[in-house]
Amino acid sequence: MKRGSILLLLLAVLFPWAAGAQVVEITLNKIIHPVSAEYVLAGIDHAEQTKADAVLIILNTPGGLMTSMRKIVDRITSSRVPVIVYVAPTGSRAASAGFFILMAADLAVMAPGTTTGAASPVAMGGAEIPETMKKKITNDAAAYLRSYTSKRGRNPELAELAVTEAKSFTDEEALKEGLIDAVVESRQQIFERFHQQTIQRFDGSEHTLELASGEVESWEMTGRQRFLSRLVDPNIAFLLLVFGILGLYIEFTQPGFIIFGVAGGICLILALFAINLLPVNYAGVLLIILAMALFILEAMYVSHGVLAVGGVISMVLGAMMMIEAPPIPEMRVRMDLAFAVAIPFAVITILLLRLVLRSRSWRGATGREGLVGEIGEVRQKIEEGKKGLILVVGELWRATASQKIPVGQQVRVVKAQGLLLQVEPHAGGLEAGPSAGKEQT
Secondary structure, eight states: OOHHHHHHHHHHHHOTTTSOOOEEEEEEOSOBOHHHHHHHHHHHHHHHHTTOSEEEEEEOBOOBOHHHHHHHHHHHHHOSSOEEEEEOSTTOEEETHHHHHHHHSSEEEEOTTOEEEOOOOOOGGGOOOOHHHHHHHHHHHHHHHHHHHGGGTSOHHHHHHHHHSOOEEEHHHHHHTTSSSEEOSSHHHHHHHHTTOEEEOTTSOEEEOOOSSOOEEEEOOOHHHHHHHHHTSHHHHHHHHHHHHHHHHHHHHSTTOHHHHHHHHHHHHHHHHHHHHSOBOHHHHHHHHHHHHHHHHHHHSOOTTHHHHHHHHHHHHHHHHSBOOOSOGGGSOOHHHHHHHHHHHHHHHHHHHHHHHHHTTSOOSSTGGGGTTOEEEEEEOBOTTSOEEEEETTEEEEEEOSSOBOTTOEEEEEEEETTEEEEEEOOSOGGGOTTOOOOOO
């Protein structure tokens, strides 16, 4: 807990009469996901611990995940501190999951020029839902909305149209139809308008708001929550996954570049963590893995680019399908980003693997393999089926041959087996062997 929060908590506990009116302000201006839900729940918990007079949620969201939205709604309706949800600033919206949150508030307020509604459930990834299943999901969402909208004294029938018919409302329409409590231009106007007003809480009890002082404490995300909210971005999760695979691939194909293996491992672990928080469609992940396989096959076989193009298409489709979320731009991997990653990834993967495959046909330059093809001189005669000694690259080696070779004869190394070389006579003369030098002394 922050130092200021601890001080306010001590003041509230030790000197409740001197603490004064206080409002904890939570800013929810992104998509609704597990991290943003954790942030809102922690802010309401903090307001209860410090005995704040109210919680003010500044809302601007295109929607998000149903599971995260339900956690926020359930926490608002069970809060011991009144919760005010304010859709602001001008031009903002509380769409889809945001509409559910707005309707759950003790006070629902909108700024001029804002909108809300369009809360129909949609298929994950925007896919088509069978008609029977669609009715079940829609009816369940509508029933959930009615269960608390009527208790808040709002219009449940009209609110339900936002779910069943995806109806949207301007600020004036929402106020006229009894969906919200006011349209105000600023936070201070909320405090002035609703100070000393008695509201009915979700449990049926009455509460008089104390908002005159207008003292506001901004509740900020922790460093951990800010970091995780970045990871939960589908575009970041996709990049981490691809970079993780690429880093490990470079390390396995070109061992020695330790930094690529370390960075790839870290990226892959972060990607798996983000995927664990997001609703992932594993068909999309499999398409990305298939793309990797197609790139490898392109490097191994001549397909005139067919496998590479198929890999790029597979990776782009996998990126599009990877996150099972409502079809809103903020919850999808951007197509331009998918292409910008897939094409360089294909080029790097194919080029690296071709280098690896080509290097396997190169003759070794060091060690025993480096002796193959070198010219040496027999120093101890080689009998058929028996070992002799040869001088090659300035060193004496035991050698065998398929025929007798006398001392002084030039030989070529044809095979290295452990510490034993297999040789054959060489008639090219000493000058043909670059390493057949003088015996070391």
